[in-house]
Amino acid sequence: xxxxxxxxxxxxASLEIMEEEYTxxxxxxxxxxxxxxxxxxxxxxxxxxxxxxxxxxxxxxxWGQSFLVFELLFQDNTSWIIRFGMRPMDAYFNTAxxxxxxxLNEVAALHLVRQRTTIPVPEIIxxxxxxxxxxxxxxxxxxxxxxxxxxxxxxxxxxxxxxELSSGRELDLVGDSLDHFAGDEHKRRILQRYLRxxxxxHVQLSRITFDSIGSFKIDASGEVSIGPGADFGMGPFKSAKxxxxxxxxxxxxxxxxxxxxxxxxxGEIADAAQLKRRFVASLWRKTMMPLVDERxxxxxxxxxxxxxxxxxxxxxxxxxxxxxxxxxxxxxVPWEAFAVPTFEVSGHFSDGDSDSASSIISEESLMTPPPxxxxxxxxxxxxxxxxxxxxxxxxxxxxxxxxxxxAALHDSNAGHVGAYLAYWMYSxxxxxxxxxxxxxxxxxxxxxxxxxxxxxxxxxGALDVPENEL
Numbered sequence: 001x002x003x004x005x006x007x008x009x010x011x012x013a014s015l016e017i018m019e020e021e022y023t024x025x026x027x028x029x030x031x032x033x034x035x036x037x038x039x040x041x042x043x044x045x046x047x048x049x050x051x052x053x054x055x056x057x058x059x060x061x062x063w064g065q066s067f068l069v070f071e072l073l074f075q076d077n078t079s080w081i082i083r084f085g086m087r088p089m090d091a092y093f094n095t096a097x098x099x100x101x102x103x104l105n106e107v108a109a110l111h112l113v114r115q116r117t118t119i120p121v122p123e124i125i126x127x128x129x130x131x132x133x134x135x136x137x138x139x140x141x142x143x144x145x146x147x148x149x150x151x152x153x154x155x156x157x158x159x160x161x162x163x164e165l166s167s168g169r170e171l172d173l174v175g176d177s178l179d180h181f182a183g184d185e186h187k188r189r190i191l192q193r194y195l196r197x198x199x200x201x202h203v204q205l206s207r208i209t210f211d212s213i214g215s216f217k218i219d220a221s222g223e224v225s226i227g228p229g230a231d232f233g234m235g236p237f238k239s240a241k242x243x244x245x246x247x248x249x250x251x252x253x254x255x256x257x258x259x260x261x262x263x264x265x266x267g268e269i270a271d272a273a274q275l276k277r278r279f280v281a282s283l284w285r286k287t288m289m290p291l292v293d294e295r296x297x298x299x300x301x302x303x304x305x306x307x308x309x310x311x312x313x314x315x316x317x318x319x320x321x322x323x324x325x326x327x328x329x330x331x332x333v334p335w336e337a338f339a340v341p342t343f344e345v346s347g348h349f350s351d352g353d354s355d356s357a358s359s360i361i362s363e364e365s366l367m368t369p370p371p372x373x374x375x376x377x378x379x380x381x382x383x384x385x386x387x388x389x390x391x392x393x394x395x396x397x398x399x400x401x402x403x404x405x406x407a408a409l410h411d412s413n414a415g416h417v418g419a420y421l422a423y424w425m426y427s428x429x430x431x432x433x434x435x436x437x438x439x440x441x442x443x444x445x446x447x448x449x450x451x452x453x454x455x456x457x458x459x460x461g462a463l464d465v466p467e468n469e470l
Contacts, residue, residue, distance in 0.1 A: 003080050004149050005060035005071040014062075016237075029068045029086050029142070036138070043137055044072045044146065049123055052076055065101060066094050066328070071149065079149035079369060080125060084142050085422030096130065098231065101147055101215060102328040103129040108216035109330035110147075112224050112303065117204040120323050122147040152314025160319075162310045162343065165191075169420040189279050189318035192385075195378070197321040198313070199385040201305075202341055206406055207398045209300035211235040215331040226332060239297045241289065241335035244418070248285035251425050255281040257428035275276060277429065278434035279456045284417070284425055287439050291414035291427040292336060295402040301332040302435050304397075307341040335400045337422065338417025345423045373416045373442060383411050385395070 015023050019284045023351040037056050044054050061070045067083040074080070085099040113121050124145040125217070126136065133139045155162050210226045214236030217227040226236045260275020305312075306329030314323035320359045387407035390397045399405060410414050417439070423434050432453075447455075 001077045001124055001151075001228065003057055003060070003071055003073050004081075004242055005057050005062075006060045006149065007153065008060050011060055011062070025086055025089065026063055026068060029084060031141070033068075033084065034058075036141070039137060040070075040082065041072070043126075044074075044082070048074060054080075056082075061087075061247050064326070065089075066099055067145075072146075076418055081147050081149045083123070083145045083147075085144065086142070097233065099143055100129040101228065101230040101233065103127055103143055105215040105216055105330060106328040107327075108146065108218035108224045109217055109303075109327040111222060112208055112216065113327070117201075120150065120321065121327065122150055122323070122325065132368070152316060152322040155190075155194055155310050155319065158187070158315065158319060160187055160191055160194070162194075162378070165187065165376065168426065190317075192381075193319035194315060194321065195382050195385045196389070197315075197319075197339060198343060199382065199389040200309075200387060201308075201321070201390045202406060203306065203393055203397065206302045206338070207396075208303040208330045209398065211238075211299050211301070211451070213243045213299075213301050213332050213334065213391065215319075229331060230328060237293065238299075240292050240299075240301075240336065241297055243334055243337075244288050244292060245285075247422065248281065248288065250450040251281040251284055251430055252278065254426065255430040268273070274459055275460070276436070278455060278460075279433055279453050280430040280439065282456065283436060283439040283443065284421070284430070287413075287429070287442055288336075288417050288422075291412075291417055292334070293400070293402045293404070293414070296335050296400040301334060302338045304331060304333045304338050306330050309345075310343060313343065334418065335402075335404070335409055336412075336414040336418030339406075339409040339412065339447075340419035341382075342379060345383065345420060345427075373438065375416075376420075379411075383407055386410055394417055417442065433440065 006348045013025065037058065040054050041054050045051055045464045048054070052075045054072045057071045057073055060071070063086070068086055069081060069083050070084060072080045076244045085103065088095045088099075094237075107124050107127055110121050110124055114123065123147065127145045128141075128143055130143050131139070131141065134336070135141050135143075137144065160414070178276050186258070212226045212235075214226040214228055215230040216224055226233050234246060235243070235244070255277035256274065259271075262277075263272035269385060305324065305327065307326055308324070313321055316322050316326065335399050392404055397405075400409075404412070421435055421438060428434055430436070432449075437449055440452065447450055
């Protein structure tokens, strides 16, 4: 069996296209580890049930935001993965404290998932959450996690570009109406199996609930509890409204920070770009807070993977999911934030007319309710699989206090804003022309977005933006 790392992106080519500040962070970690490769191999062998020799594959390695990742190949062709925590990117992001929370969170999350579900996940072999004299690899080693490896490929390797099905236009998945795969029944079956398995994962995770919102921590006895969020150490929260209020504040701060780097369009006052982002952050707060169901406000709250995009989902050649990776972003969240799995936001954001110029408000349009949000292509197909998965579970299905089904939550405006648009608010930094227009339409304002932005600008007193600058 070929090493798993043979299927990873080409290391040299990947480094060559990265910015120098990121490349140097990776290379410095490799150089730090290089004299100690034999120590790593000996440590893994000492933990193997049969004490088999292994080789650290150094010609192929990969990385994410927080970890440098290597494969350890044993004599019997089985593999383990070892992930080393990289140095902080700055004083605020990927700090040592954040890295420690992420490691402990993933260890606890995998313990929960292996204990309470049938979701295929790695097994933790060993870990150390921070550099210290007690690090089993040695006092000079960084934090690490050692786990079993899972064999598989991504859905893209099966010829299905899931990111294209996660853009904002509708496509059905019934019989011959799957236009995207017209004439290719094989790919259609693969996609259906993939969606069915994600629906099963979604249902199983909904059964793992806690009384507060946050990330996981685990004690020496294996007891898992909720602690502060792994990302920025906030929480835990006792109510959904408390969680979403803090999220709204985070978007407001993001808008301020992102706006500092914005360049004004031709003829536009310099601060207008930042103010537009702040306006969008205010729209998210106005849209989301009324959508929180009072009956579910105080939990219990379900477990979410947090980063369930296609690169973290391994499948076989039939589309059956054989592994789910990278649980360091897992945690409990409000039901509205749980509603839409991350795989639905793996494409480019689109929301119908969001790229078009402002609409003209007519008397007829004022009498018409706001249009429903434009869902990703894959939305309806997944919703059907989710409803079927809930039906199959029957009485064993877990519902929130409000009694809403997972399929109903997935298809709700609350789920669209709390999970789907929340992702794009962060990824697009509260941009005006995409998430801004989507949120504004959902509010059903009598005015167009530019008129409401002008009112916002007047209210905050930051500047007066003439109409020809919008």
